[in-house]
Amino acid sequence: MDQYLPDAYTVRAAIALAVRAPSVHNTQPWDWRFSGRTAELRADAGRHLRNTDPDGRDLLVSCGCVLHHFAVAAAALGWAARIERLPEPGVLARIVLVPHDTRDGDIALAAAIPRRRSDRRRFAGRPLLVRDEVFLAKSATDHGALLRFLDAPSQLSALTGAAVAAQELHRADADYGTELATWSGRRYSPDGVPAQNAVQAVASAPRVRDFADAQLADTAESDGAVLTVLATRNDEPADRIRAGEAAGAVLLTATRLNLASCLITEPLELTSTRGLVRDCVLGGALEPQLVVRIGYLPEGAAPLPATPRRPIGEVLRPLAHPYGVGLPVPAELRGR
Ligand SMILES: Cc1cc2nc3c(=O)[nH]c(=O)nc-3n(C[C@H](O)[C@H](O)[C@H](O)COP(=O)(O)O)c2cc1C
Structure with missing residues (x-):
């Protein structure tokens, strides 16, 4: 050989x-x-x-x-x-x-x-260390994307508004609903979102999607997740691939830092609500590709099972x- x-x-x-x-x-x-x-x-x-x-x-x-x-x-x-x-x-x-x-x-x-999970539960109200924010942001820039931490109340309320609007538009879309029901609430399937990994969506915060048959118990916290948007300068196919690479890097960096995380894309799947995120959250200068929730799990939170492949x-x-x-x-x- x-x-x-x-x-x-x-x-x-x-x-x-x-x-x-x-x-x-x-x-x-x-x-x-x-x-x-x-x-x-x-x-x-x-x-x-x-x-x-x-x-x-x-x-x-x-x-x-x-x-x-x-x-x-x-x-x-x-x-x-x-x-x-x-x-x-x-x-x-x-x-x-x-x-x-x-x-x-x-x-x-x-x-x-293999340790990383999409964790859709509420996170503890503990701020990230500045050092960890720097590591996370660097992991995105190393892959040609930018990770913006949202701290201004106006950014957070604009993102929440876009997420709620996207949920409402999706609820009125029967084809979207059929696709979501087909691909979630799964048991014993090698793909799709398992029922045991989904928590009930909460309409008032940009947390998770309304997956079918959600079985995962949420934590009792008031959600302390840090919200970030992963963005690129342009929105060509190569930018989307790079955004995925950067997301992989950010999530693994978070896992190494013992931080829980989950991607959210519902507000970015509709032209109107994605425009709101671009203009009102990112100031019109960058192309939003993913929302990433990051934070600490509360003490004693049960470990999540791995999803199948x-x-x-x-x-x-x-x-x-x-x-x-x-x-x-x-x-x-x-x-x-
Ligand atoms: C492009 C992309 C979009 C996603 N959008 C969402 C989302 O809107 N809400 C959510 O709860 N999870 C979202 N996820 C997470 C997937 O549901 C998750 O990766 C998948 O179910 C496998 O589970 P795991 O990440 O725990 O391995 C997204 C993942 C990717 C890569």
Whole structure:
């Protein structure tokens, strides 16, 4: 075997860790192919939520999350991911794996992947440490996005207003309701939002979506979550993928800091309410991609079960064209 190629077990292990990434309604809308030293990531169009996510933002953001987690997993296994985004139509990313000296930080970040959960419960009223806010913001900028912490009352009430308006518009949309009921309230399913991971939505705060058959008991706190908006300068497909990568980084950083977190996108799925967030929360200068709730769980809060994932065999296939196999070893790798 070529000593510069990752073996099949390594690639499978990296994908198995990567697919723990969050995705809208746990649709896991990704399609991975691998050969030689090259992976390709495509969106699985059959898993696009057309009524929840009409412009496909959540689909691309979800794929960006799994792309980020793949790079983190590969680094922990001794391979650096060189990523080319949107290399050709239909391919979201082409990733070439090159040997990498794994560092402690790579392993710590990869270890956070299976510990992360979307936690939709109310958080304790304890402010984040300034140092932790700096780490979280840096994890977003390192991936080409910006994490804005909302502290002005006007920003918070504008976000709440947009979230409540989006919920009302969605409640009146029968197709949206059917899609939500189909993809949530699940039991014994390899995808979708399980009933045991959903809490009842509260209309007055931008907390969670109104998932079907919510079974998770909320905490008794008055919600002390810190609200942030993850934004990009532009809103092209590549920006949405990068926003997903940045979201993956922010969530794993939060997990490492023992902070609970959850993504919220309902107010960003409708043009009108997304416009409110862009203009009234971000001052019109940035493109909102995700809302991220971050905070401390109250003392004694029960651990959340992990959500299920599809079998690896369904999401990982061989690449039709064996990029990399038989090609000369790149100059920078010779002699290693
Ligand atoms: C693009 C995107 C949008 C999401 N939107 C919401 C949301 O509006 N409300 C919510 O409670 N969770 C949201 N989530 C979280 C998913 O429901 C969650 O990742 C999925 O159910 C898997 O669970 P896990 O994150 O605990 O592994 C979103 C995740 C992504 C990636």
